[in-house]
Amino acid sequence: MTETAAANPYAWRREVRTPAELAAAGPGNRFVGWPYTRNTVAVMEVDQAAAVVLVGTELADRLGVPREQRIYLRGWAYAEDTWEVAARPSLSSSGAIAKAADAAFERAGVGLDSLTALDVYSCFAIALRMACDAMGLDPLDPRGLTVTGGLPYAGGPASGYVLHSTATMAGLLREGGHGLVTGVGMHLTKHTCAVWSSSPGGLLGDAAPVHIASPVEIVSLYEGPATVAGYTVAHARDGSPEKGILVVDLPDGRRAHAHVRQAELIAEAESAELVGRAVRLAPDGRVNVAVW
Template sequence: MDERTPVLIGAGQFTYRGDPAASPSPTTLLKIAAERAAADAGIGAEGLAAIDTLAVVGFTIDAPGSKRGMIPHSTNPPALLSSMIGASPRWSVYSEMGGNTPQYLINMLAERVAKGEAELALTVGCEFLGSAMKRAGKGLSFDDWKAVEDETLELPKRVGDPRPGNTAYEARHGLNRPINIYPLFENALRARDKRSLADHQKQMGRLFSSFSKVAAQNPEYAWFPTERTPEELVEVSDKNRMIGYPYPKLLNAIMEVDQSAAVFVCSVRKARELGVPESKWLYLHGCADAADLWHPLDRQNFHSSPAMRLTGKRAFEMAGIGLDKVDFIDLYSCFPVAVEVGAEELGLSLDDPRGLTITGGLPYMGGPGNNYVMHSVAAMHRKLTENPGKYGLITGNGWYLTKQSTGVYSTKAPDKPFEREDPAVLQREIDALPHPEITESPQGPATIETYTVVHKREGPFMAIVVGRDANGRRFAANTPDDPALLAGMETSEQVGRTGTVVQKGDLNIFTPD
């Protein structure tokens, strides 16, 4: 075997459930996960300090337009973490936003190792909104965080795609938050399949009930380790209010958690030098990265993901196996439609006996911002090292079914050198796909292509419509502020409903017939 073959040698996770007033600071969370990964690999503090490469997953509060700047955190998490663990990496980066990021970083680090650009790399991330928002909401002090977090450091080098996930036009109409956009995909998928509203709610409940069961079996790390029935997940109540139709709260990813995870990637030569036993080695057999047409309104439709399909296909081609050889699966699961579309694009059934998660998924394991997939990889490392020779599949999804990263893993040694395909190859294929013409100023007769009704605690307050005008051009719109109309949009199928669209100021308003 080529001594530069990349291998994962250890992984660590941490979930904090204690008093918010005593919660670890952001980079302390990173440090805890890194130390646990070093302990898992058996390299200890000395090995941790010896890293030559460090990649930190971007914090959610560093997303463009974030209003959470009152929460103290380092201006350069890689630099601060390096000083905390006594490391001097020659290459360190901080990522842009996206739930695909951990798998993307592992793919990148594996490539750097294979090219001889790195020998011992650490990738780590965390989320701390659980305690941070409680501290802020209760007026608790952040002085202990400020004593740790160095906010005077120079800005770090960034990796990943920095583009915002939506246009200003989309944002004006509410297409600027996951809880508003994923329901558009869900309703479009249901309409395509000609499933009734009630039957589709039951399908979502069954799907995510199986995820909650896995979370209940993961009490050490899962944020909500409680098995829930399908009915509990979809029935609207005071404790399970509607967020964006058709998703009650319990079907939404939960970002307000305190969780961290880390993974070591190194060369075979370095693993041997460090004395890491081969029983801890996990190989990345296949990987791929690509993005769908970037903005939601540009998509071919709202019930598919060419990027999911093609990154899966390429990762399996690289690994030299098919889906039938995979034993463990973790599909990105921020909302039911992410799983439904991902499964369809990969050729999986929603009731596949292998299961579609090994952690419990983002609504139940926890959705730590951009770092959930690091927990998937950490869990997969354990699964596969305990089941030598078996294969595992992990998918990561960023923005709005936009950025996709895929990994195929096994303890089985690869029979060929690691060679990651340039993501630009797949990207050119996806970017060339045809898609509808967009209009920002539709006028006249129109038809709903997909929709959602967005709720506050008090009830529904806005409907978002993606429609087509008489010329087939796609547009975004809202509806009149009519409580009866909003309520009715949740009791009968709206996809295909006709109406009239007009402009009022900088908004488009669609009034159904």
């Protein structure tokens, strides 16, 4: 992604970086929420703008837009995952991405293997990984996952990034082919997929039916044993760890949130895999606190 951004004259960060440079925390690259450093997450503090003009064929003809310059929206779809992250049956997969992608490809009459280029929304690495899993796409696909360099490197004004990826894709497709542009909203909650093409066709239709999996019940306060389902460590702006944040499975199938406050346990959370770890929760005011 940094190589793509370096070749993009509109990118906000145009330095080629190695994976080790991006992942290693240090001065100028603090942890934001472990395991993500500043250089691996979206940069929104940018001075950028993009625009997309979408018209019908009749108006394009009247305006004299050359046919070889026209890019067509062949198919698109929208779906949602359960809003509360901890209430999602699976914390590591997205049924909504799969649903939106399948509907977009079906409407476009174009499959994943037929795509010339892709831009998968890239606010965090997990957004890319989940999208690849949902679509059956190899993260190391030789076509790459971005045409701009992605949110951490090309930059983008929040969800307005999709205007940049769409505009960049349009320029690429004037040489022919099909392209996929995806978007994400909230905490990996809202998902869009759009197939663009140098040739007309497909069926636009309406938005795909909203996909909401049956949510898992969340318990506010809980005392007793639990199992870690997912976690992170929040860091202060000076890079120091502040607290661990857990989502845990309870013995009865429900879930709860918990903080980790002890420094030695926070350090262990950043050095060992906690998912699947047995912990014990005890309420402290309005917050559950976990130890093991």
